[in-house]
Amino acid sequence: MIEFKNNVQRELPYDRLQYIEFLYDDLDSPKWHGVSFQLNKEDKEISLIEFIERYQDWFKNIISTLDNGSIWIVNHDKSDLDWFPNEENNLTSIRTLFKQNGIPNTFKGALIFTKSDLLKFSKDERI
Helix, strand or coil, X not given: CEEEECCCCCCCCCCHHHHXXXXXXXXXXXXXXXXXXXXXXXXXXXXXXXXXXXXXHHHHHHHHHHCCCCCEEECCCCCCCCCCCCCCXXXXXXXXXXXXXXXXXXXXXXXXXXXXXXXXXXXXXXX
16 A cells, blocks of 8 residues: 555644654653664765665665555655656656656655565665
């Protein structure tokens, strides 16, 4: 099951407006889990390929450990942005998924995945 949701606010298990604040405050543990993978483009010590290779097993382990059969919501941190703001040759499987479903690259919203679909579409086929 894969869904494209324009307004996912109601389905998120957290308040997007307080999300960033939560990261810096000493609050009680949330009842949800979040993972953020980031690569500083200015960092020349590690390439994107190396980054993905290093984190691939860790990512699969996190997803498998936390999966309870619920859906996985993939979205930007606290506001919806275009999924593909450029025409680069990356994220080919997700770009193909968008095209097959008639979703424009400027789609703003979230993708809803099952565990198997999340793992399938989380890897860039070029790598």
